[in-house]
Amino acid sequence: MSLDEVRLRPSALPDIVREKLAAVADVRGDRATRVARSGGKSYKDLIRRRTGDAEDAPDAVVLPDSHESVRSVLEICADLGVAVVPYGGGTSVVGGVEPIRAGFEALISLDLSRMDRMTDVDAESLLATFEPGLRTPRAESLLAEHGLTLGHFPQSFEQASMGGYVATRSAGQASTGYGRIDELVQAIKVATPAGDLVLGRPPASAAGPDLRQLMVGSEGVFGIITGMTLRVHRRPERRRYEAFIFHDFDEGIRAFRRLAQEKATADVCRLSDEDETRASLTMSGTSPIAATYLRLRGYGKGCLAIMGWEGKPGDVARRRRATVAVLKQEGALGLGAKPGAAWERNRYSGPYLRDDLLDHGVLVDTLETAAPWSRIRTVHTTVADALRVALRDPGGSPGPFVMCHVSHLYETGGSLYYTFMAKAERGREVDQWEAAKVAASDAIVAAGATITHHHAVGSEHAAWMQAEVGDLGLDVLRAVKTRLDPAGILNPGKLVLP
Amino acid sequence: MSLDEVRLRPSALPDIVREKLAAVADVRGDRATRVARSGGKSYKDLIRRRTGDAEDAPDAVVLPDSHESVRSVLEICADLGVAVVPYGGGTSVVGGVEPIRAGFEALISLDLSRMDRMTDVDAESLLATFEPGLRTPRAESLLAEHGLTLGHFPQSFEQASMGGYVATRSAGQASTGYGRIDELVQAIKVATPAGDLVLGRPPASAAGPDLRQLMVGSEGVFGIITGMTLRVHRRPERRRYEAFIFHDFDEGIRAFRRLAQEKATADVCRLSDEDETRASLTMSGTSPIAATYLRLRGYGKGCLAIMGWEGKPGDVARRRRATVAVLKQEGALGLGAKPGAAWERNRYSGPYLRDDLLDHGVLVDTLETAAPWSRIRTVHTTVADALRVALRDPGGSPGPFVMCHVSHLYETGGSLYYTFMAKAERGREVDQWEAAKVAASDAIVAAGATITHHHAVGSEHAAWMQAEVGDLGLDVLRAVKTRLDPAGILNPGKLVLP
Numbered sequence: 001m002s003l004d005e006v007r008l009r010p011s012a013l014p015d016i017v018r019e020k021l022a023a024v025a026d027v028r029g030d031r032a033t034r035v036a037r038s039g040g041k042s043y044k045d046l047i048r049r050r051t052g053d054a055e056d057a058p059d060a061v062v063l064p065d066s067h068e069s070v071r072s073v074l075e076i077c078a079d080l081g082v083a084v085v086p087y088g089g090g091t092s093v094v095g096g097v098e099p100i101r102a103g104f105e106a107l108i109s110l111d112l113s114r115m116d117r118m119t120d121v122d123a124e125s126l127l128a129t130f131e132p133g134l135r136t137p138r139a140e141s142l143l144a145e146h147g148l149t150l151g152h153f154p155q156s157f158e159q160a161s162m163g164g165y166v167a168t169r170s171a172g173q174a175s176t177g178y179g180r181i182d183e184l185v186q187a188i189k190v191a192t193p194a195g196d197l198v199l200g201r202p203p204a205s206a207a208g209p210d211l212r213q214l215m216v217g218s219e220g221v222f223g224i225i226t227g228m229t230l231r232v233h234r235r236p237e238r239r240r241y242e243a244f245i246f247h248d249f250d251e252g253i254r255a256f257r258r259l260a261q262e263k264a265t266a267d268v269c270r271l272s273d274e275d276e277t278r279a280s281l282t283m284s285g286t287s288p289i290a291a292t293y294l295r296l297r298g299y300g301k302g303c304l305a306i307m308g309w310e311g312k313p314g315d316v317a318r319r320r321r322a323t324v325a326v327l328k329q330e331g332a333l334g335l336g337a338k339p340g341a342a343w344e345r346n347r348y349s350g351p352y353l354r355d356d357l358l359d360h361g362v363l364v365d366t367l368e369t370a371a372p373w374s375r376i377r378t379v380h381t382t383v384a385d386a387l388r389v390a391l392r393d394p395g396g397s398p399g400p401f402v403m404c405h406v407s408h409l410y411e412t413g414g415s416l417y418y419t420f421m422a423k424a425e426r427g428r429e430v431d432q433w434e435a436a437k438v439a440a441s442d443a444i445v446a447a448g449a450t451i452t453h454h455h456a457v458g459s460e461h462a463a464w465m466q467a468e469v470g471d472l473g474l475d476v477l478r479a480v481k482t483r484l485d486p487a488g489i490l491n492p493g494k495l496v497l498p
Numbered sequence: 499m500s501l502d503e504v505r506l507r508p509s510a511l512p513d514i515v516r517e518k519l520a521a522v523a524d525v526r527g528d529r530a531t532r533v534a535r536s537g538g539k540s541y542k543d544l545i546r547r548r549t550g551d552a553e554d555a556p557d558a559v560v561l562p563d564s565h566e567s568v569r570s571v572l573e574i575c576a577d578l579g580v581a582v583v584p585y586g587g588g589t590s591v592v593g594g595v596e597p598i599r600a601g602f603e604a605l606i607s608l609d610l611s612r613m614d615r616m617t618d619v620d621a622e623s624l625l626a627t628f629e630p631g632l633r634t635p636r637a638e639s640l641l642a643e644h645g646l647t648l649g650h651f652p653q654s655f656e657q658a659s660m661g662g663y664v665a666t667r668s669a670g671q672a673s674t675g676y677g678r679i680d681e682l683v684q685a686i687k688v689a690t691p692a693g694d695l696v697l698g699r700p701p702a703s704a705a706g707p708d709l710r711q712l713m714v715g716s717e718g719v720f721g722i723i724t725g726m727t728l729r730v731h732r733r734p735e736r737r738r739y740e741a742f743i744f745h746d747f748d749e750g751i752r753a754f755r756r757l758a759q760e761k762a763t764a765d766v767c768r769l770s771d772e773d774e775t776r777a778s779l780t781m782s783g784t785s786p787i788a789a790t791y792l793r794l795r796g797y798g799k800g801c802l803a804i805m806g807w808e809g810k811p812g813d814v815a816r817r818r819r820a821t822v823a824v825l826k827q828e829g830a831l832g833l834g835a836k837p838g839a840a841w842e843r844n845r846y847s848g849p850y851l852r853d854d855l856l857d858h859g860v861l862v863d864t865l866e867t868a869a870p871w872s873r874i875r876t877v878h879t880t881v882a883d884a885l886r887v888a889l890r891d892p893g894g895s896p897g898p899f900v901m902c903h904v905s906h907l908y909e910t911g912g913s914l915y916y917t918f919m920a921k922a923e924r925g926r927e928v929d930q931w932e933a934a935k936v937a938a939s940d941a942i943v944a945a946g947a948t949i950t951h952h953h954a955v956g957s958e959h960a961a962w963m964q965a966e967v968g969d970l971g972l973d974v975l976r977a978v979k980t981r982l983d984p985a986g987i988l989n990p991g992k993l994v995l996p
Contacts, residue, residue, distance in 0.1 A: 125870035126759060168704065169703075201946065203870060203908035203910040204913070205950065205966070207955055208975065209714065209978075210711040214708070263813075315761075370702055372620060372622075412624055413700055450704075450705055452705050453704055457704075470695065472693045480977060483977035484974065495706050496706070
């Protein structure tokens, strides 16, 4: 669809506001820029984009270049009642950058891409300080000059920003080894309409509640993260990825639990269930001979695991031995480095594949949760069943297809990451998706699991926050919001509904 | 001093309040019980106790036996304007259980010792749920029945309670291995005057800000922790403790930094500076022959390290090899198991030793902070110097004596734990101590370090919270407090001053 065909309302931003903002930051109002900031990467966003719907696009895109510039923008918007949607890499899959006006007449996208520096590095203490708009590939190349890495590799790696990671409590594919972003945040600077918050004294403190952890995952509703000091790691000299196959999912879960509890994890640990394994082997073109071999060895309905170790060569060898010993004791068969390398090559390709499938009339989305080891099998089945029932085609066409993997290990449990596909109902795409999403989310909270392990809340999970933290928990979040953003301009409709 | 000699005001609790409270919990008003709950274990508390000053003791001690009982007590006290000081093990060294009335006419001690059960255990997921009043030795024996341990061993181990650990963001001697309490809290239940908070979905979540971390370290000012699910560990089959000596503190710091950053730490890692080493070797009665040997090997002014590994025999051996390789590469000399065993035997004796020293007219106290590796040497010296200057005797008597150790390692830095001693000025004990405390605390915040690494804030560090989180950070804490405890009855004068 050409840009001219996209539906877009004229900007509602009064000239007087635009002039004030232009005095403190770059302001863009052209059609292409507004349309490009009209959403993120959720299924709803993608469908809207494909149907040429950018009606609700921001009235302007504002690009600050410093903490002070952000502060000035917030002051102007708070004074004049303009909603502000922070925008980092734009990769939210839960409606985190959706331009929801919530009663405000005008709304701007606060695009942080100009704030893209690494402002400090302390290689001795493994600390680095970033501005929020810095995207991961450039952050990694800046860190590489000092022999360092952040080690944060979500599927959104190519686009996502440092600020976005912290604001959404992100986890990457190697977070079992390198840590979730909330474990990496050592200090944080936040610009709010009520003033600045500067929090965190590395390496650790017992000085009261950890206010950093109130800002991590705050998704732009309390303030704009303008700087953050993250724990970084020495760049690995060696990386080794391998595949293994288990007889079944139960066996794999047992092995993964032992890895986590015996401190024998790899840095990347990923276990596919039977359905995802079947899809992986089919897509990777496993030869009939290999398939027969696996069947004869008793792994015909097995579950694939990808393991990756990174570090100094000696450490990689030592840690790999510990991991492999547990895997073999529990029944796994080693498949060598080839499938591991294939996974590594394609680790960021999921989002592109999703676009291709949409082109072919397929509903495809992902969602995730986590559960303690004692309940992970029950949660796994319950949520998958809810998705299958919700997506069953009354017309009788085959599918839906629901598959899952475990990809973040903790001593106490693991994450569950679902991919689900069905024939899209033309013209009813969003309703069809919404039914599946509601069914899965209800099943998750009914099972006592979390509504999100690393995708965050955004607009799409906000309705389940009451189940997550209770009415009083929501009220605590609202009390903080009221103190920091009394006019309520920051990212309306996300995280906590009024 | 006999109980009769202790100065104590008559109870100010109106009979009508006492009756209401007695309907929902056990209420004690006898002299012995009130006096016993009049303070914790800070230097000021000890001096007050020695001078027979229990003037400000609680007007009554209330002992609830359930979450519901706590809720009822809070409702009554909020309605009738009675201050509530939660009391777990009573081991606060920062005035955390000081009965500060802050304008309230009456004050009760909320003694949680009746709530001392382990209510759930999930050995498969390494999770255990506790009531707040359970003390560590009994918690460990309950866990041992399931082959588990919490692995939390602060000096207050014998007295301190589960709720106290969580409320004060505690760390123990083996926290480098087993994790700080804030890393172990998976779920938490809090009774507040405004209702209940039930937070946390193990193992991890990205559902917004982590409200658990707002309650961990909240020191009773937001609510009473009535239940907590903690990550526990398999009970170690083998424990191995050894001592090493470095040529100097710099060398030891370099080695400890490498251990942390190369994932080669022991579970207990403790490095004494030159002064603490001298004191340790003298007190442990090191023979002249051994001293000469050390001097001849170039370790005459060395620094002692205690290392302890716990776990399965094979893991202990493997991990010990990795630790020792780094220690030796950096220049350490192994001293074998004897000094390690001596340390282990005396690991909880510090508080008793302090009492003995007070008997002999010695001012003795401890304080702690933490710093990134790149600044730990500077912070170490600055704070020690501030203490030495503040405690110098104008009369010219020898001392003061200030010593320090590093005992919690992180990839990004380490903790610094100071013990300081001087001749007590009779009758001026508290003023003398206060001057030293202020000097050290000012030096800590001027160096950009945290006011407390694991002792918490209480009343004694509250004045430095502004330096820690800023004015707006304090306001955020006040906004949360106002929502949860609008009458302001909970632990007045602690953590956040009005």
